[in-house]
Amino acid sequence: MSGFLEKLNRAAAIGTILALGWYLIRVVPQLTSGPLDDVSWKGEMMIAVVIFVATLIADSIRAAIASREELVEADVLDDERDDVIERRGDAWGGHAMHAVAFIALILLVLDSDPFWAANTLFVGAMLAGLTSMLVKWMSYRGGV
Amino acid sequence: MAKPTPIINEIRTLRFHAGEMTQAELARQVGVTRQTIIAIEQGKYSPSLEVAFKIARVFKVGLDAVFQYPED
Numbered sequence: 542m543s544g545f546l547e548k549l550n551r552a553a554a555i556g557t558i559l560a561l562g563w564y565l566i567r568v569v570p571q572l573t574s575g576p577l578d579d580v581s582w583k584g585e586m587m588i589a590v591v592i593f594v595a596t597l598i599a600d601s602i603r604a605a606i607a608s609r610e611e612l613v614e615a616d617v618l619d620d621e622r623d624d625v626i627e628r629r630g631d632a633w634g635g636h637a638m639h640a641v642a643f644i645a646l647i648l649l650v651l652d653s654d655p656f657w658a659a660n661t662l663f664v665g666a667m668l669a670g671l672t673s674m675l676v677k678w679m680s681y682r683g684g685v
Numbered sequence: 686m687a688k689p690t691p692i693i694n695e696i697r698t699l700r701f702h703a704g705e706m707t708q709a710e711l712a713r714q715v716g717v718t719r720q721t722i723i724a725i726e727q728g729k730y731s732p733s734l735e736v737a738f739k740i741a742r743v744f745k746v747g748l749d750a751v752f753q754y755p756e757d
Contacts, residue, residue, distance in 0.1 A: 544718055544719075544720040547720070620717050620718045620720075620721055621717060621721070621732070621733055621736060622717065622718070622720070622721040622724060622730050622732075623718070623721075625730075683729070684690070684724065684727075684728070684729030684730060685724075685729070685730045685731075
């Protein structure tokens with residue numbers, strides 16, 4: 542049986558996958574069908590963020606309801622294993638995000654279209670988040 | 686990714702001898718979540734020294750009666 546924080550991690554992963562999937566489905570086909578200036582992406586990016594937040598809130602509530610007994614019984618929410626797993630996942634996500642930011646910086650230095658820098662940051666941040674969540678999931682399941 | 690810890694433990698046996706103490710009860714007394722006790726029992730998590738001592742104290746035994754680190 543998974544704990545509350547593991548369920549929260551899963552909720553964030555689901556939200557990220559839904560938001561990123563929706564965004565890519567909406568934007569990538571436009572890249573192959575016309576010039577970059579005609580690509581509509583800013584509104585889609587905002588909607589993807591809304592999808593992520595809405596999914597995260599809904600799944601978090603569901604996780605809290607599913608774990609209500611655990612939350613009531615355990616006056617321990619600062620569990621040491623959770624802390625270790627959290628730190629490990631955040632470290633991996635942080636490394637990934639550093640790489641993403643560096644690539645975006647290079648794109649800006651090279652005066653590439655803002656589309657590429659913005660999308661590198663957005664998609665990269667989502668993937669960095671997924672990396673962090675995957676590491677946490679593997680740690681919860683496989684051991685620390 | 687993470688390998689199971691080589692540290693073995695006798696928590697399941699000690700719980701049995703403590704009147705079938707539940708994992709939830711042990712978790713409450715030690716101050717961790719039940720998932721952490723499950724992970725320790727299954728060898729998927731090596732607890733901190735502090736938690737290891739707390740577990741031993743619950744069962745009123747020494748640390749080496751709870752955890753062993755076998756030679757290769």
